[in-house]
Amino acid sequence: MAQKPSIPKGTRDFNPEQVAKRNYIFNTIRNAFETFGFQPIETPSFENSDTLMGKYGEEGDRLIFKILNSGDYLSKANEQAYREKDSNALISSISEKALRYDLTVPFARYVVQHQNEIEFPFKRYQIQPVWRADRPQKGRFREFFQCDADVVGSSSLWQEVEFIQLYDTVFSALKLEGVNIKINNRKILSGIAEVIGASDKLIDFTVALDKLDKIGEEKVKEEMLSKGIPQSGIDKLKPLFTLSGSFESQINGLKGILEASEEGQKGIEELAFINSAISALGLTTATVQLDVTLARGLNYYTGAIFEVSAPESVQMGSIGGGGRYDDLTGIFGMKDVSGVGISFGLDRIYLVLEELNLFPEAVSRNIEVLFINFGDKEALFSLKAIKQLRLKGINAELYPDAAKMKKQMNHANKRAIPFVVLVGEEELNSNTYTLKNMVSGDQLNVTLEALVDKIKTF
C-alpha cells in the first residue's frame, strides 16, 4: 500500500539550506523591527469565518481556505443550499473557521479584542504564514509568509518617515543596495479625481492610472474614457503624465494641478513633510521617489502609499509595500483608530538575494566537525570531546555507525564539513585527537584543548 508522496500544489518543502536562508532574511527584518520599537504578536492560523469573510472583496472571499467543521458537519447543513447543491450558499453552515488570508485583518481583530490591555500608540510586528487559494505561478504560492510592521493609535506623519527609514535599514542590512521606495498619497489621487470631475469614479481612475508603467499613456486614457471619465477631465491630466525631475519639482508641478482641491493640497503637504524629513535624516542605500500613479489597488489606504521595487538590474515586481489606513478597526466596531504599516515580501526578497548572490556564505549553520567512528571504545572517547566542543557552541557530531572509513569521509565531503577528527587506538592510548582539515588536507595530532582552540579560531 505504498503511496507516491507529494505535496499540494502551491506549497513547498524547504530543505536545510533554504530554511537557513529564509531565517537570515526573517532575522534581519525582525532585528530592524525591534530596534525601531516594534513588538511581536502572533495570532492563530485560523480565525472564525466571520472575522475574515467580506473583508477582501468577493474575489478575496473565494480565495480564503475554509476548514470543514469536525464531526457530523452535515447535520447543521443549510437545508435549502443542500437541496440545491449550492456550494457557495452551503459553506457557512458546514465551515465555521478559515485560514488567515493576510496579517492585517487579524491584527485589526487583535487590537479591538485586546484594546484594554494595549498601551497606544501600539507598534506591532508580525511574521507569520498566510494562505490563499490563488492559482499558483512563478513566485506566487498558496502558503507564504508575510512580515508586517504597523502602528495604530497615532496619525503622526513621523511614522511615515520612520517606515521609509525602516525599509532603508532592512535592505541595507541585507546588502541589497539601490532599492527604490516609491511613495504616493491617497489624498493626491482623490484630489486629481476631484479636479477632473471623476470623484465618483476614484477606483476606476486609480486602477487605470496604476497601469501607466505597463500599458502607456494612451491606453490609460482609453480605459478612463471607457469607464465614463469625461474627455474634458482626461485632458486636464496632461501635466500629470509629464511630471518629472526631483521630488521637489514634482511636488511643485502637483501644486499647480491640484490648486482647486483642498484634499489634494493636504496630500501635497504630507508628501512634502515626509520628503523634507527624509532629506534631513538621510538614507543609507535606498532612494525615495514620488510616484503619482501608485495606488496598490488597495482601497483602504487613506494617506501615504508605499511600494518598494528591487534595484533596476533585477526583473522583479515590488518587494514591499504599505500605507496609511484611517479606520481599519472600524470593521470590528472600534472607530477612529488611525493605522499605518508596511510589509516585506519574503519570497521575492529571497529570489532577489539569490539572483544577486547576496546571501552570506556562512548563513547555513552547518556542522563544523565530524568525528569518524572506529568502534564503541573510540566513539565514547570521541563523545567526550564532542561534549566539550558543543559547550563552546561548536556544531559537532559523531558518525553514528562504525562504517568503512571511506564511507564516513565521503559523508563529510558531501556535507561540506570543514573538519573531521580521527580517533583510533593510538589516539586513545595517547589521549589525543587527529584533526584533519578537509579543505587543505592538513592533519594534526592534538590534545583536547588544542582541538577546541583550532576549530574555534577557524
Place this chain on the structure above:
Amino acid sequence: MAQKPSIPKGTRDFNPEQVAKRNYIFNTIRNAFETFGFQPIETPSFENSDTLMGKYGEEGDRLIFKILNSGDYLSKANEQAYREKDSNALISSISEKALRYDLTVPFARYVVQHQNEIEFPFKRYQIQPVWRADRPQKGRFREFFQCDADVVGSSSLWQEVEFIQLYDTVFSALKLEGVNIKINNRKILSGIAEVIGASDKLIDFTVALDKLDKIGEEKVKEEMLSKGIPQSGIDKLKPLFTLSGSFESQINGLKGILEASEEGQKGIEELAFINSAISALGLTTATVQLDVTLARGLNYYTGAIFEVSAPESVQMGSIGGGGRYDDLTGIFGMKDVSGVGISFGLDRIYLVLEELNLFPEAVSRNIEVLFINFGDKEALFSLKAIKQLRLKGINAELYPDAAKMKKQMNHANKRAIPFVVLVGEEELNSNTYTLKNMVSGDQLNVTLEALVDKIKTF
C-alpha cells in the same frame, strides 16, 4: 455592522511578552539542535489528505482538520454519500487537503519524496505548528507547536545516547534543573508479554502497564485479566512490580524475568549500553531512570522509548518524549529506514518555566529609550540621535505625537521603558540631549556621543 471579535476555541493570541518568552524557548532548543548537528527543514501547513489519513488510527483521522476544496466543491461530491447525508463518507470527495497533525508523518513523507537529495544518515529538526480538533482543555490546544529532532538512516545506539544528552543540554540551558528522563525499550515490553504468554495481547498489556503510576498494581492486574491475559502470566509479573534501586540493579532484576525471551534480552542489552555510555559521559542537571511501565501508547516504537518529566516540585505531565521506530517511511514505500527521535512540549515547558519563575528578566526586547516629542523641529533633531542609537543596536523610538508631556511620560512608565530623552529648545540650541533614568529619576544633559555610551553600557 460591528462584530464582536473573538478567536476559535482552542486557539490563542500571543502578546509581545508571550511571543518573547516562547521565542526564548524556541531559540534555546534550536541552538542545542544545531550544536548537536541537526539541520532544519520545514514542510507545508497542509498536506494532501492521502498523506495524513490512516496514519494516526481512527481517532486521529477524526481529529485531523480538513480543508474544503475551493470553487464548486459539491460538483465532485460522492453521490451516494451526498444522498445519504453521510458526513464521514462525503469528506474525501469535497476535501483533498488537511492540516498537519504532527511533524513525524510529514517528515517521513519528506524523506521519501526527497530521498535522492538527502545524504544519510539525515539529522533533521523541525519546529512548526500542528493542528488537532481535540476538545480544548487546560494545556491542550487546537493549534500548538512541536519541536522535533530525528535521525533517519542509522540504527546505531549512539543516537539514543546523544538524545539523552540533548534533553539534558536543553533543559540545563533553560535552567530547568532536575528533569527526569525515563527510558524503556519496546523489546523489553515484548519480552515480558512473551514470557507471560500474552504476545498476541501486547497492546492491551502495555496500555494496562502504562497505568501503573495512576491506578496501582491491583487495578492494573484486573485490567490485564479482563483483557484475557491468563492469571498464570500475571503472577509472573510480581518481580516486575517490585523492581527498584539503581538503573543497574533494575537491569539485573529484568535479566531474571526475561531469561526465556531472546527479544527481551536484546532490549536489556540496549538499555545497558545506553546507560553505561551516559554514566561515562555524565549529564549536567538531568537524571536518567529506567521505567519498564513506559509505553507512550504509540505503537510504532520498536526500540528505545523516552519520556521526560518536569522536576518533582511541579505538577505537570511529560514535557518531552520520543523513541526509535524501525520502519516509519515504509508507509510511503521506502523500506528498512530506521529512525529515532525526540520531541519537546513547548506549551508545558512554558508553563513550568513560568511557575518556577525561570524566564530571564531580559527575555523581552523592550524599547530601551523613548524620545519625548515637543514638536516637529525637536522631533527631527531627536530622530538624528535615534538613527545613531539604532545603528548601535539599541531599541529606540520617538513618541509620534507632540502630546502633553505627562501623557508621554505615562506612556514610558506603562511600557516600563528604562530611559527617556527630552529635547526642548535649550537642547536644540546647545546641541545636547537630556537623558532621564526612569528608575532612579536621575537626569543628565549630554552630547550625542555620551548619550549613546550611557545607554549602551546600562
